[in-house]
Amino acid sequence: xxxxxxxxxxxxxxxxxxxxxxxxxxxxxxxxxxxxxxxxxxxxxxxxxxxxxxxxxxxxxxxxxxxxxxxxxxxxxxxxxxxxxxxxxxxxxxxxxxxxxxxxxxxxxxxxxxxxxxxxxxxxxxxxxxxxxxxxxxxxxxxxxxxxxxxxxxxxxxxxxxxxxxxxxxxxxxxxxxxxxxxxxxxxxxxxxxxxxxxxxxxxxxxxxxxxxxxxx
Numbered sequence: 634x635x636x637x638x639x640x641x642x643x644x645x646x647x648x649x650x651x652x653x654x655x656x657x658x659x660x661x662x663x664x665x666x667x668x669x670x671x672x673x674x675x676x677x678x679x680x681x682x683x684x685x686x687x688x689x690x691x692x693x694x695x696x697x698x699x700x701x702x703x704x705x706x707x708x709x710x711x712x713x714x715x716x717x718x719x720x721x722x723x724x725x726x727x728x729x730x731x732x733x734x735x736x737x738x739x740x741x742x743x744x745x746x747x748x749x750x751x752x753x754x755x756x757x758x759x760x761x762x763x764x765x766x767x768x769x770x771x772x773x774x775x776x777x778x779x780x781x782x783x784x785x786x787x788x789x790x791x792x793x794x795x796x797x798x799x800x801x802x803x804x805x806x807x808x809x810x811x812x813x814x815x816x817x818x819x820x821x822x823x824x825x826x827x828x829x830x831x832x833x834x835x836x837x838x839x840x841x842x843x844x845x846x847x848x849x850x
Contacts, residue, residue: 634850638848639848640808640809643659643811646838646839646840646843647804650843651842656803657841659801659804662796662798662838663796663798664833668827677792677822677825678788678789681821682786683787685785685813687785687801690784691735693737694709694737695713696715696750697715697739700771701771709776711732718746721750723753730754734759735759736760738761747760758790765788801818819836836850
């Protein structure tokens with residue numbers, strides 16, 4: 634796969650798609666093959682930080698203690714203090730899990746985060762994950778840098794169905810930026826597959842309301 638082919642596919646999508654009253658997203662669809670998800674090494678589950686935002690505001694909520702209360706309140710979209718955990722019943726916890734894309738937690742209260750919110754965040758794959766930098770120390774963490782990074786961070790996952798679909802940009806973004814996101818995701822993905830490119834069945838690009846356009850692998 635090369636940048637020229639991706640740019641050509643983007644132009645095709647824009648020409649063939651009808652004008653909509655909203656800004657369409659650009660989605661990357663990757664069909665996988667020859668994977669046995671019963672084997673842990675065949676499951677895909679990792680985070681990457683793109684070079685360019687996808688055009689979607691990423692909402693981040695933080696679970697913190699008194700040590701990070703002031704700084705976290707200035708940075709994140711929402712903050713839940715440790716002392717307020719008992720206020721979150723099933724309904725409120727499920728609503729919280731639904732409304733945010735990433736959750737950050739202060740490391741020394743992770744046990745309480747897990748016991749209070751784990752059943753609601755876990756099923757959505759949203760538990761604070763150290764691999765994404767979302768478990769932070771109570772002192773010395775650069776929360777603003779983490780928040781900015783999460784605006785470009787995506788999770789790539791395929792553990793049950795051999796299909797990955799991700800937002801990679803919007804129709805009004807520079808084509809070069811969208812293409813860079815596509816190529817970066819593809820390159821990172823093949824290095825997480827047991828047989829690399831041989832586990833890729835097909836790759837497509839589409840707009841929200843368009844038919845997909847197939848890309849050369």
